[in-house]
Amino acid sequence: MPGLLPIDTLLIVACAWLAIGAAGLVAPRNTRFIARTLFPLGALVGIVAGLVALGSLGSPAQTAVLAIGLPDLPFHLRLDNLSAVFVLLLGIVSAGISIYAAGYFRHPGQGGQGTAPGVLCVEYHLFLASMLMVLLADDAYAFMVAWETMALSSFFLVTTDHRHAAIRQAGYLYLLIAHVGAIAILLSFGVMTGGVGGSGDYTFAGMRAQELSPFWGSVAFLLALFGFGAKAGLLPVHVWLPEAHPAAPSPVSALMSGVMLKTAIYGLLRVSFDLVGMTLWWWGVVALAIGLLTALFGVFYATVQSDMKRLLAYSSIENIGLIAVGIGLTLIFHAYAMEALAALALTAVLYHCLAHAGFKSLLFLCTGSVLHATKERSLGKLGGLIGPMPWVAWLALAGVIAGAGLPPLSGFVSEWLLLQGFLFSPGLPHPWLNMVVPVAAAIVALVAALAGFAMVKFYGIIFLGQMREPALKDAHDAGPWERLGLVWLGGLTLLLGVLPGTIILRIDAATQQLLGKGLADRVAENGWWMLAPISPERASYEPLLFLAFIVATLLFGRWLVRRLYHGRVRRSPAWDCGYHFQGPRAQDTAEGFSQPIRRIFEPMFRMERHFPTLRDKEPYYSVKVEDHFWYWLYLPVARAAAWVSTLITHLQGGRIAVYLMYSFVTLILLLLVARP
């Protein structure tokens, strides 16, 4: 269509999402209309957004100025390659989630409690539209408005089942940290406009033009790291993630974990590579260190969780940590003008964003299906669900393989790229970094291995083995809409896994825009089937070959087994090692499975354990793993806030005369102090 620029199309997309949301208010209790008509429409709109962004990759940036906004402060919008990569992510992933949601929201939330479907529809689509506006914003004002809308709409989505006190608490914690982060972002923008002596130009173009001293540049970067880190879940402002994700309905968790966390990564990339206009090497070290700690922390806690959604939430923290590690590495390389390696690390970052968005949404949606089928989210009460729920189980397997960073799926490609980036760090012209960065590579490898452990736990306990509860026999597989959504995201994960060359060629435009150099040439010269970011002699990966090999091996093995053993299989009770009682309860539990990790890394956890004694009438074992950060950071802060509040309470005596006196005395003092 001539004359309709991609940015205009994306604006129409945002309006379409808002309109779909508003349409939900027409019949707020009509679940059928909302689920079967509006959510699929939203998915369609998402696909359009994704395709438009894909098409605009590589073309020059487009800008638009909206008529709305405050007087003299119109909204500036801009679609460049960096935004386009994230809009692509938003569109394609949200499409899968919306399709799934069409099936998921069929039951009105537990007997008519909680938010009405129509209101949910409004919040959901407002959330999508605000995320799109965050990605398109080209001035601090539009960005903050969209950012806060995003935080608020997701807050209401998290508290969908607001009848439960625990869910309200989780929502409050989320909102609190989101606001603390937003303040930091606002301050960062303020610093980048140049502060008091600066231009005061709040548009991103003005910030790019602003010259900052290294000190103020560092302040802006650190504020942005903290502010966006609070949204992404970096240490130490990660605590909301494991609370909010289990509280929210599964499609919302998927959207938050898969897409919303990535908008924070987008913001961090935007500030550190585009707006600040400088790069100091120690910024990279800070980001690298925080990322490593976050990744380690996330993966340790993921392995010991017994609630499936909490496990995934901690796994999200781990993945965000890995992304931060990649950003740190990019900053280090960029600061030393080693742009080829910086491009490699940045590609790993962008690729991991895409990959994580795909597989984590997939896994969250799978937990949603399990939750619907069994009403149970504690791993200890699940098991053997591959029998009644083959669709969910096989698609979850795809997500799990990607999450564990195994080939041939998406997670492997990005983690492999990241490690490749580390392998070249000895070239850094800084002796200290030369020594330390390889250690970081070792930690990343450890994280990847432990992530594999967590994923095995997640999959093995839920889907394999025998059913731990008799009620699980009645579990039903996902409905057609849910299946479609899962297949969409599973396909995305597969596509990202087997066609990395093609995809890197597309997203390379963003790398080029930020660093001035990309990977495209090297990827292109090796052909689309092979991924060799530096040179084929050093390292290369042929995903399709790998996939073909795995498939061939599996088929061959299956054929061999059938050929050799067919007809000779005898089903009988297993040898019970002399134990008489051997039921599903004798299987390894979720707690038991992760016990070695808990033992080895004991100082990492804060545990409360209860062991049964010989005289217990009703013996039980329980373990409660808590976050050290609650006790080290949050509770002291909360106590200090409470203490200050009690001091201030004395002001509130209850007498109106005294209240009036406060304003009266203030007035007189001001008059006397401020007299000319």
Place this chain on the structure above:
Amino acid sequence: MNAVIPLSAQLINLFASVILLLAFAMLAQRRVLKLIDLFALQGFTLFLSTLVVAVKTGQSHLYYSAALTLTLKAFLLPWILHRLVRRLHVKGEVEPLINIPTTMLIGIALVMISFNVALPISELSSSIARGTLGIALAVVMLAFLMMITRRKAVTQVVGFLSMENGLFLAATSATYGMPMVVELGIALDVLVGVIILGVFFFQIRDQFDSLDIHHMERLKDN
């Protein structure tokens, strides 16, 4: 400074001082109904002073605001308050928190502060009635003082309205009045405010069997 002060300015200064005097009278008045009458009188004086400014400067919107002042502050609001007091059977005596002579002394101190503060601003002003700015500020302060020292909810509303009188006086004296839109808005606000407060009076009385605001002390948190 030997300049002849024009009659209009003298008149305005006279009316302003009458308003100040009335503010003191309100501070000293113990009976609620008399207090409302004093408030009506203050409104009427305000109307006269606005009228003088209007005649002198010939600005038409000042005529409108003078008319507005007359209807609203001299007749309508006092009438509403009278009705309220009668229907609520408020006891005539007003019980102040601080005794009246002390209040008067504090009031005098406030007037001195106001004049002191308003002095540099009056120098800048070019309007004919610039001397009244200090008086206006003093009226605001005295009204505020009345709100603080009285116990009855009705008296506090009267204090609130009297404060608005002071602001209006400041507006006419310093800048020939506010823009018409603002003035209309404020007038409407005051009217609606009084009506809402009237409703509140009934609620408060139903709840506590009294209009004494010290009963509301137990409404605070914790």
